[in-house]
Amino acid sequence: MSDSVIGANSEVLMHFDLKLEDGSAADSTRVNKKPAKLVMGDGSLTPNFEACLLGLKEGDKKSFTLVPEDAFGEPLPENIHYMDRSRFSSDLNIEEGMIMAFAQPDGTEIPGIIRSVAGTSVTVDFNHPLAGQVVIFDVEILSVSQSQA
Template sequence: MQTVKQGDTVRVHYHGRLDNGNTFDSSEGRAPLEFTVGAGMVIKGFDNGVIDMKIGDKRTLHIPVDDAYGPKNQEMVLDFPKSNIPSDMKPEIGMDLQMSNNEGQVFQVKVVGINEEFITLDANHPLAGEPLTFDIELVEIV
């Protein structure tokens, strides 16, 4: 039976959990996730975790921070002047916002602090700094 190798396109069902057991994502009720192994379409630990699987195999992957979304980067936490916020916007801690940089790239940020002059925004990936666990099932090698 064929096993997964670098360059194969695969379809997998998955259930992703944090260390506290909370689910952060799942393919349940949706089509399986399709990606090409080694193409950088998924996090490194997930990519490497399907190698040598056969169709129908199930596996639990424990992915350390460095093979997931990496550690939190303090350089991506910034103070943004309240004077630059539209007057009709009322930021709250935990609120997700979109910003754009000088090149016009749009990215997600989370409000993590508010004081009289600034709101503090975190542009790290929401799962940065988290080890992840995935239960996966190989559905197909395309």
């Protein structure tokens, strides 16, 4: 299957490095030497990320620069929430820049970034940490197979 080209239903094993415009690393599968596995169309990547991968094959290495709209979107004001300090454990030392998991009504958790702590008010940003950023996406395709789904 090594001649498989990434298509709409491909299962892809890849290494990737995600960098910001200034060259700082945002994410990388190489750090833990654990490649990412994804099934095209499963929603784990935005359609624009997936479009970058279409047509690549095993062994390919490619770099893409994505503007915010094609990557993690622009920060949305409705994703900024103001919470009362009493909603947090009293022994928790909340600091700006911390990323915390917040339970949703359905039981799932989403990360929120503490943007400010002022008196009893805590500002939490639920936008993706890379929202509003231009990202450079370096990929190395390790294997491609057709999804059995």
